[in-house]
Amino acid sequence: MSSDARELRLEAQRRRTFAIISHPDAGKSTMTEALALHAHVISEAGAIHGKAGRKSTVSDWMEMEKARGISVSSTALQFNYALEGTDGPGAVINLVDTPGHADFSEDTYRVLTAVDAAVMLIDAAKGLEPQTLKLFQVCRHRGIPVITVINKWDRPGRTPLELIDEISERIGLIPTPLFLPVGIAGDFRGLLDRRTGEYIHFTRTAGGAKIAPEELLDADAALDREGDAWIAAVEESELLSEMGQDHDEELFLAGQTSPMIFASAMLNFGVRQLLDALVALAPAPSGRTGIDGTVREVTDPFSAVVFKVQAGMDSSHRDRLAFMRIVSGEFERGMVVTHAQTGKPFATKYAHTVVGRDRSTVDTAYPGDVVGLVNATALAPGDTLYDGPRVQYPPIPSFAPEHFSTLRVTTADKYKQFRKAMDQLDSEGVVQVLRNDTRGDASPVLAAVGPMQFEVVTARMKTEFNVDTVIEPLGYSLARRTDADSAAELNRQRGVEVFTRTDGAMLALFSDKWRLQYIEKEHGDLTLEPLVATAD
Numbered sequence: 001m002s003s004d005a006r007e008l009r010l011e012a013q014r015r016r017t018f019a020i021i022s023h024p025d026a027g028k029s030t031m032t033e034a035l036a037l038h039a040h041v042i043s044e045a046g047a048i049h050g051k052a053g054r055k056s057t058v059s060d061w062m063e064m065e066k067a068r069g070i071s072v073s074s075t076a077l078q079f080n081y082a083l084e085g086t087d088g089p090g091a092v093i094n095l096v097d098t099p100g101h102a103d104f105s106e107d108t109y110r111v112l113t114a115v116d117a118a119v120m121l122i123d124a125a126k127g128l129e130p131q132t133l134k135l136f137q138v139c140r141h142r143g144i145p146v147i148t149v150i151n152k153w154d155r156p157g158r159t160p161l162e163l164i165d166e167i168s169e170r171i172g173l174i175p176t177p178l179f180l181p182v183g184i185a186g187d188f189r190g191l192l193d194r195r196t197g198e199y200i201h202f203t204r205t206a207g208g209a210k211i212a213p214e215e216l217l218d219a220d221a222a223l224d225r226e227g228d229a230w231i232a233a234v235e236e237s238e239l240l241s242e243m244g245q246d247h248d249e250e251l252f253l254a255g256q257t258s259p260m261i262f263a264s265a266m267l268n269f270g271v272r273q274l275l276d277a278l279v280a281l282a283p284a285p286s287g288r289t290g291i292d293g294t295v296r297e298v299t300d301p302f303s304a305v306v307f308k309v310q311a312g313m314d315s316s317h318r319d320r321l322a323f324m325r326i327v328s329g330e331f332e333r334g335m336v337v338t339h340a341q342t343g344k345p346f347a348t349k350y351a352h353t354v355v356g357r358d359r360s361t362v363d364t365a366y367p368g369d370v371v372g373l374v375n376a377t378a379l380a381p382g383d384t385l386y387d388g389p390r391v392q393y394p395p396i397p398s399f400a401p402e403h404f405s406t407l408r409v410t411t412a413d414k415y416k417q418f419r420k421a422m423d424q425l426d427s428e429g430v431v432q433v434l435r436n437d438t439r440g441d442a443s444p445v446l447a448a449v450g451p452m453q454f455e456v457v458t459a460r461m462k463t464e465f466n467v468d469t470v471i472e473p474l475g476y477s478l479a480r481r482t483d484a485d486s487a488a489e490l491n492r493q494r495g496v497e498v499f500t501r502t503d504g505a506m507l508a509l510f511s512d513k514w515r516l517q518y519i520e521k522e523h524g525d526l527t528l529e530p531l532v533a534t535a536d
Contacts, residue, residue, distance in 0.1 A: 005299040008330055008366065012298040013284045015368030017094040017325070019111050021139070022121035023129035027151045031121060031265035031274075032077065032097045037211060038271050039079040039093065044209045076308075076323055076370040078353045081275055091279045094370045106399045106429065106449050107308070110381050112138050113396055114307040114325035116368065117282040119274070120148045120258070124157030124185045127166050136171055139255075145283065146258045148175055149274060154264040157185030160236055164245070164260070176247045177240060177260040179273055182226055182233045188264055189226060191273065192233040194246070198222075199230065202269045212268040253283060285368035288327045290391045298367040301388030302329030302337060306379045307396065309428045320424070321352070322376035324385060327393070331365040340384035340392040350374035381429050400531035401432055401447035404474040404509060405454055408443045414467045415442070421465040426502050431457055434499035434507060445474065445499060447507070476509035478516065479531060486526040493519055507531075 022028045036042050077097065082090025096115060098108040112118065118139050120132060139146050150163055164175045182199065183189035190201040199222030201215040222230045240246070251257040259277055263270030287297040288305075296303050304324040333351045338344070352359040352372045365371050373379065382396035409418040422444060426433040431454070432447040439445065448454060454471050461467045476497070482490060483506055487498045495511035496519065508528065510516040520528060 008299050011330075011366040012368060014089065015092050015094060015285050015366065016117070016278050016282050017096070017115050017285065017368040017370065018117040018119060018278060018282060019096045019098050019108075019115045020119045020121055021098060021108065021112075021132065021135040023123070023126070023131040026121045026123045026126075026129075026132070027265045028121050029097060031119075031149070031151065031263075031271070032095060034265045034268050034271045035093075035095060035275060036077060036079060037268065038275055039081045041077070041079045076353075076372070078370060081279065083276055083279055084272075092366075092369070093275075093278070094368055096370065108135060109138055109399070110307045110396050110429070112142060112144060113382075114305060114323075114370070115144065116285055117278070118144050118146050119278075120146050121151050122148065122163070122167075124150050124152045124163070124262075125155060127158060127163055128170055133171065136173070143255060145253050145255055146173065147274070147277060147282065148173075148258045148260040149270075150260065150262045151265055153181050153185050153188045153262045154267050154269065155186055159184070160262065161239075164240075167258070173255075174245060174251075174257045175260040176245045176252070176257045177237075177262075178247060178277055179261050179270065180233045180237055181262040182222070183229050187229075188262075188267070188269055189229060191262065191270060192222075192230070192237060194237050194240075199226070200273070201225070202267070204267055208264075208267045210268070211272075214272070247281075249281065252281060285327075288393060291394050292392075294391070296328045296391050298328050300328040301386070302331055302335070303327045303384065303386040303391050303393075304331070304371075305393050306376075306383040306385070307381055309376070309379060309381055320375055320377055320428075321372040322379040323370055323372050324379075326365055326367050326369045326371065328367055329387065331369070331371060333361070333363045335387065337385045337387045338390070339378060340386060340390070341380075342378065344378070346376075346378065346385060348373060377427075380427055398429075398432060398503075398531065399449045401449060401479055402477060403448045403451050403454070404434075404476045404479075405446050405448075406439070406443045406472045406474060407446050407454075407457065407469055408472070410468045410470055417465045417467050418461070418469070421461050421467055425457055425460065430460075433502050434509075436497070436499045438497075445509075446471075447479065447501075474509070475511050477512055479507045479509050480516065480528040481531055482506050482508045482529070483527045486528070489523060489526060490519070 020028050020031060077095045079093050080090055081093050096111045098111045120136060122128065122132060160180055167173055167175050177194060179191040179193055181188060182192055190199055192199060197219050199217040201217060203213040205212055247259050248257060252259060259281055261270055261274050261277060263274060285298055287295040289295050304326045306322050306324045308323040310321050334349055336345050336347050339346045351362050352374060353362045362371055384392045409415055434445040434447055446454060458469050458471055461469045482498060487506060490496050490498050490508045495515040496508055498506060498508050500506050
C-alpha cells in the first residue's frame with residue numbers, strides 16, 4: 001500500500017458518521033446540541049425550543065422548526081472529538097440530525113443511506129414508539145448498527161429492565177447496556193459503568209446550559225454515597241451479565257445487539273459517555289457497492305453520494321446546498337468531477353461544512369465526511385459524483401405517497417416565481433410533483449408521505465419566493481405505478497387519475513383501496529405495481 005493510500009485509510013478510520021433517529025419529541029435535536037456542546041463546538045446549549053424566551057437548537061434553522069419545536073429537515077454537523085486522556089488528533093464526528101416527525105420519513109431515509117451507524121433515541125417514559133420502530137427497520141434492512149440511548153431519565157419513567165425487555169421482545173435487538181442509571185427515572189444521580197464497576201456522579205448546571213460536572217467514585221464510595229440506589233444498579237448489572245447481555249463488538253456490528261446508555265440530553269447527563277461509545281465502538285467508513293456490483297474501497301479514487309439537497313438556508317444569498325457523503329478517495333475543493341447521472345463534469349469550487357446555518361469553507365475531506373456543495377442546481381438526492389474510473393451507486397427509492405393536493409398561486413403576476421419555486425422544491429425532494437395534460441402546469445399535484453410536507457411547501461413559497469399559494473386536498477389516498485399502455489383505460493375509470501412524476505414515472509392515483517381492488521379485478525391486464533414503500 002502506498003503512503004498516500006495509508007494516509008487516506010488512517011483519515012477514514014478517524015471518521016464516525018452517524019444519524020440520530022427517534023419518534024417526535026424524544027429529544028433528538030436537544031441531544032444533537034448536547035453532543036456539540038461536549039465537543040466544544042458551542043459554549044452554551046439552547047434549551048428545548050418552542051418555549052417562550054428560550055433559544056431554538058443550533059441544528060434547527062427553518063422558521064417553521066423554531067416556531068413548532070420540531071425538526072422538519074435534516075442538517076449535518078461536523079466536529080472533532082478526542083477521548084479524554086488520549087493523545088493524537090482524535091476522531092472526526094459527522095452527525096446528521098434528522099427530522100423527527102413521521103411526515104418527513106423520506107428525508108430521514110435519505111440520511112440513513114449516508115451513515116455508518118445510528119443512535120436510536122427512546123423516551124424513558126414512552127419506550128418504543130411507531131416512528132422509532134419504522135426507522136429501526138430501515139437500519140436493519142441497510143445493515144446499520146444501532147446504539148440505543150434511553151433519554152429523559154431526569155423525568156419519571158419506566159424501569160431499566162422493563163425498557164430492555166421491551167426492545168428485546170418487540171424488535172429482536174438485544175440491548176447490552178454499557179452504563180446503568182443510579183437512581184430511578186426522575187431521580188437521575190449518575191451512571192454505573194458496567195465495564196469498570198465505577199460510579200460517575202453528575203452535578204446539574206443551571207438550565208442544562210453547560211457541561212454537567214462529573215465525579216468518578218469507586219464502588220465502596222458509591223455505596224456510601226448512594227446506598228440502596230447503588231445496590232439496585234449493581235444487582236441489575238449482575239442480572240444482565242448472567243443473561244449474557246454484556247457488550248460484544250462482533251454481535252453489535254452484525255446488528256444483533258445494541259450498546260445502551262441512559263441519559264438526559266436536557267441536563268447533559270450521559271452525553272460524554274455516548275460520544276465515547278461512538279468513537280470506540282461505531283464502525284469507520286468502508287467500501288460501497290456500485291450498481292454494477294463492484295466495490296469502491298475507501299482508498300480508491302474520489303466518489304460521493306448526494307443524499308440531501310436544501311435551499312433557503314442562507315436568506316442573503318438564496319443559494320442551494322447539496323449534501324454529499326464522501327465514499328472513497330480524498331476530496332479537494334475545486335476539483336472537477338463527473339456527475340454519473342449525466343456524464344457531465346461538475347466543478348466543486350464552493351464547498352462547505354455546515355453547523356445549522358453557519359458555514360465554513362472546506363478544502364479537503366475524506367471518506368465518511370459530509371460536505372455541502374453550493375449552488376449545485378444539477379444535483380438531486382441519490383446522485384453520484386466521482387473521479388477516475390466510473391462508478392454509480394444505487395438510487396435512493398421514493399416513498400409511496402398517501403396524501404395528494406393541488407397547489408396554485410393566488411395572483412397571476414407571481415406565476416414565474418411560482419414555477420421557479422416549484423422546480424426547486426421538487427428537485428430537493430420536499431414533495432413529489434405530479435402533472436398531466438388535463439391539469440397543466442398552473443396547478444400541479446403534490447404527493448406526500450404526510451400532510452405537514454404541504455405546510456413546508458407553502459411556508460417556503462412565502463418566505464423564500466414571496467409567493468402566496470393555496471393548497472387544495474384531492475380525493476385520492478394511494479398510488480400505483482403504471483405505464484402508457486394502461487393510462488388510457490385507467491383515465492376512463494371513476495375515482496382514478498394518471499399523472500407523470502418529474503422522474504418520468506407514471507402514477508395512477510386511486511380514491512381508496514376498494515376502487516383499486518375493483519379495477520384490479522375487472523381489468524387484470526393493466527399495469528398496477530406498488531411503489532417502493534420504504535417508510536414501512
